[in-house]
Amino acid sequence: MKLIVQVRLLPTPEQATSLVATLHACNEAANWCSRVAFDKEVKRNFALRHHTYAEIKAQWNLGAQAAQHVIKKTCDAYTTLKAKLKAGNLGRPSSKRYRRATETPIGFRPDGAQPYDDRMLSWQIPQRRLSIWTVAGRTKDVAFTASPEQLTTLAQHRKGESDLVRRDGMWFLLATCEVPEAPLNTDPVDFLGVDLGIVNIATTSDGEITAGRQLNRIRVRERKLRTKLQKKNTPSAKRRLKKRRRKEARRAKDINHKIAKHVVAEAERTGRGIALEDLTGIRERVRLAKPQRATHSSWSFAQLGQFIAYKARRAGVPVVHVDPAYTSRTCAECGHIDKANRVSQAWFACRSCGFVDHADRNSSRNIRARAWELWRRGATTTAPAPPSERTHRGGAGRKHDITPSDACCASPTP
Structure with a gap:
């Protein structure tokens, strides 16, 4: 891959x-x-x-x-x-x-x-130097920095083009590597259901909850500060805005990497597959009041799903996406569906059998059950290959990347 x-x-x-x-x-x-x-x-x-x-x-x-x-x-x-x-x-x-x-x-x-291709760019990986074509001629002895894991991956698996990127005054090369995948586990013992949400970013059917309350508070504070600086519109305010740009996106990406790594590692360790909701088009289907729109749209669940998918492919873990309809209203014990079952955001209480559980954990158990049923009926993994297309509206796009904080090992550490 x-x-x-x-x-x-x-x-x-x-x-x-x-x-x-x-x-x-x-x-x-x-x-x-x-x-x-x-x-x-x-x-x-x-x-x-x-x-x-x-x-x-x-x-x-x-x-x-x-x-x-x-x-x-x-x-x-x-x-x-x-x-x-x-x-x-x-x-x-x-x-x-x-x-x-x-x-x-x-x-x-x-x-x-x-x-850039190999005719325009040559690497001296042990010396951490490269030679690159420019309009002024061949520029040699350009230094670069990378972690030991990245250098190993570059030396063993680099294949294809690299993108020269300038971001916030810094220079990067995004080098394509063809990394081997582990054999797919075609006989999982079960599935690990993962429910995605705003208050709790990810909840597994094992009961592990990644709470997002503190993150939501940080995002609200960042949003208010950004609005305040934009209204002020002074040179110093513009400098602060430029310095803080993409900070929230970097934080979200780091957390998504950590969540994805943990979910895939747990599924691989226990011989299970991963069950996710198919949230394609969720923003178009859900109607919200204006104050709720920023919160609803601020977390990149698609990115988290992509991270889980490509890490799962690399580890050989199957991934199945299921229909999310009524997973939060269905009792994981008796299957009774009722809007009143969802007592609050945090709690689920079945009106039929009296089963009580954390609402997100109950949803993740329903997701796990649906994925297991689909798999027994002959469904195959729905984890796609990492997208290789590049978007060029304003420059080259990016495939799944391994950054210094997501080193090139079997289970990269964000």
């Missing part, structure tokens, strides 16, 4: 200047290429190459490989846009968002990521 190892580059000021110029040139060329593709309605790689390849090399001083990657990046962006339109992610054709996406060419940020 494909994973990404993220390493941080430590360029000198001169090297950083060359890298900045390279990203700007590549993305300017991509913007021009995007306009050509839009005007001529040519959005396939080889067809677009006939219209743009020579001009890109001449006008922006790009090498042959860089020019081809710019064209491919543009085509990939239009492919991604087409998929989003088909899936309805940009609304109806009459909506303003849909029209804005289809009536103008796709644009690329000046610092959007740029793909």
Whole structure:
């Protein structure tokens, strides 16, 4: 399976200047290429190459490989846009968002990521140095830092392209690695049900609860501080906002990694599969009052599900997604379904048999039972391979990544 190892580059000021110029040139060329593709309605790689390849090399001083990657990046962006339109992610054709996406060419940020292949990038992993192509020529002896586990994975499994990324003034390379998967456990003894929620982020059918109350308080405090700084709108407030950007997303990602690692490790240790709810489209199906929308949408359950899925594939643990309908109203003991069974957010009390349990644990037991029934009927694992597509609306997207806090071992530690 494909994973990404993220390493941080430590360029000198001169090297950083060359890298900045390279990203700007590549993305300017991509913007021009995007306009050509839009005007001529040519959005396939080889067809677009006939219209743009020579001009890109001449006008922006790009090498042959860089020019081809710019064209491919543009085509990939239009492919991604087409998929989003088909899936309805940009609304109806009459909506303003849909029209804005289809009536103008796709644009690329000046610092959007740029793909590199082995002809443009060479690694000296033991020395933690690399040589990289730039518009100023080949830049050699660029230092990078990585954990020992990351270096081992790079040395043993690196295969394919790498993305050069500039984020908040820092430089990163996202290197693709082809990591072997463990054989799938086709005969699990049972399933570990996982119920996802806002108050309790994850509750397993074993009774383990990952509470989110403290996290919710932190998120509310961060949101209020962000609103206050935005209203103030002074230079110092803008500096603080820039410094704190993506802080909440980093915290959520770290916690999701930890939860996913623990769930997969427990399922692997006990020879069980993992049962999850299929929450696709939950935000569109649920109607909430305005004060509740930020809380409901602030936690990335899709990300948590993806982390569990790819870690499970790597460990050979089957994953089954089940219909979440009425899991919170169904008694895990007698199967009685009643809205009144859910006494409160925290407690479940069956009106038929009198069974009392924590509401989220009762839901996770129902999820486990549904997954086990599906598996006995012949269902297969629904854990997809990590997405290999790259989204290029503003630069390269990311596959599942292994960062310094998620080292490259069988069960990465967030």
